Amino acid sequence: MMNDLLLRALKGAPVERVPVWMMRQAGRYLPEYIALRNRYGFFERCQTPALACEITLQPVDIIGVDAAILFSDILVVPQAMGLEVQLIENKGPVLPDPIRNDKDLQRITVPDVQDRLHYVFDAIRLIKQELNGRVPLIGFAGAPWTLLCYMVQGKGSKTFDEAKAFCYTQPELAHRVLQMITDTTIGYLKEQIRAGADAVQLFDSWGGLLGPADFEHLSLQYMRQIVAAVKDEAPIVVFAKGAWHALGAMAATGAQGLGLDWCVPPEMARQLAGNKTTLQGNFDPAKLLSPIPVIQKEVKQMLHDFGRERYIANLGHGILPNVPVDHARAFVDTVKNYDFNKHD
């Protein structure tokens, strides 16, 4: 591996500079991505290894990030479990037959991931070959709670109130679904690693909708199982947006990395996570809409506050579609050029 900064940061090994990547870096702010999006449907892009590979590599070539992250979607797991998933551009996902009761559970299984998600592993093998050791490849999956949100609500939502009502009124069913997602996800991430993923990330995008007790019952206890099953095969980063109250508990899972949103002060995250966890984050994605000198100033402040060790620079959530490409590049370049010995 020519550039293994990310893997060293996740191990707590010394690094000469902070590694940097951006959540959703292979996405809609890149004209090269838009060109492919206009020609191929979403699942066509995910399921065709050559396309997934091309999209995954775009930000490595164009922006110069220190890691590639597999182009895919968290909803390929509910799809593999048996649910229909539609991804309509600019409209968000729709699952036309969501899970609502006992009978609906008959429509989902813990699938053979080799069979149902082979295209992901094929894509990973191709990407690894094309990357040829330039930077590490990150695999990923959605956290069980976030996947349940979509599987029950059937679409995006500000509150995911139907998903929450399902858990509150039919807790036994909810836990069965969460365990099925967990089992599928463990197999899925292990196969991603076997195919060549150098690290993996677990995204709990809707973790912040749960109060502390519910987060433990409905999300963290399942993420804990996944971390335990995976962490000795490859480093794993856990990211639950908005679940600030559980940062200490997430660090205690043994995950090598802890993703942070932009509301978490660096010193607080370090205090809660201790020195055995690598912190990742947490630039406000909307701040990439600022003028470049403002981006540079604020990125330097972030680097100064997190420090060089056990830290991966990233955004606090996915990059927004309306960010100019040179602003994304300014973010990455500022991290790469920052000198910790000189307060610039």
Added chain:
Amino acid sequence: MMNDLLLRALKGAPVERVPVWMMRQAGRYLPEYIALRNRYGFFERCQTPALACEITLQPVDIIGVDAAILFSDILVVPQAMGLEVQLIENKGPVLPDPIRNDKDLQRITVPDVQDRLHYVFDAIRLIKQELNGRVPLIGFAGAPWTLLCYMVQGKGSKTFDEAKAFCYTQPELAHRVLQMITDTTIGYLKEQIRAGADAVQLFDSWGGLLGPADFEHLSLQYMRQIVAAVKDEAPIVVFAKGAWHALGAMAATGAQGLGLDWCVPPEMARQLAGNKTTLQGNFDPAKLLSPIPVIQKEVKQMLHDFGRERYIANLGHGILPNVPVDHARAFVDTVKNYDFNKHD
């Protein structure tokens, strides 16, 4: 005042039991509200004192809450400042000509609130007369940051990225708009109090979209001005959803009350707020979709955790439209019947 529990709780005076009300209690979960909504447009309901009064009183009569809150909308302030606001049922607000540049500022003013918002004060006088001392009346306004979000974005948004970009690229303009909103809001809340509001609440619904430093610059410094101008005329509650990192700073404004969302653990809130601030919240609104025995159990746990003194029971955000009326009533009744001396 026959039932002044809320006002005593805000003063830190002894109470025989915890007062309870619900954000958005005069709203879409009530069939009696839906009946009026089907007959009158949104602004017709706001601007006709007899209608605003009838809607405000509905939850007092039907659910038995310990306070009425004025039926209105935070967007009457941008409207009074000169912007067109459309409120389309089930679609959210639209401001067709949002603020984007220097020239757009010529379209807004700090209005004479007596002239532009007289219907609110007329409604308050009528409500006070009809309440006839049964329970206190709460007035309210949106926090300047939250109002700027709508005034710039022009509609609801998950990220309010255009509003944030406006602040990051044109900070001087943004601060002029925020100060104009602040000045209008101070006049507006003072007139609400003069008309009879017994307490007021400031809603920063989108405060949680800002990182700690931005929250201070773009939200809290303006809320601080409002609290300072109002708090000696009537008790004021500050509620910034998601801004957990600023709870201590919000308590330090001198506001008599601090609203909490359901992610904040009660013991943490008490520690940050000290004993001079009354805490208000923080039941997960989606949990009102649980079976009634679950609601009762969880409400009791919340009461136990917050304790009787300097506490007002409420939800952690507005009540959802799909909550059954008897579930809302179970929430209120459980608070009213809880015995702190008996662990039931």
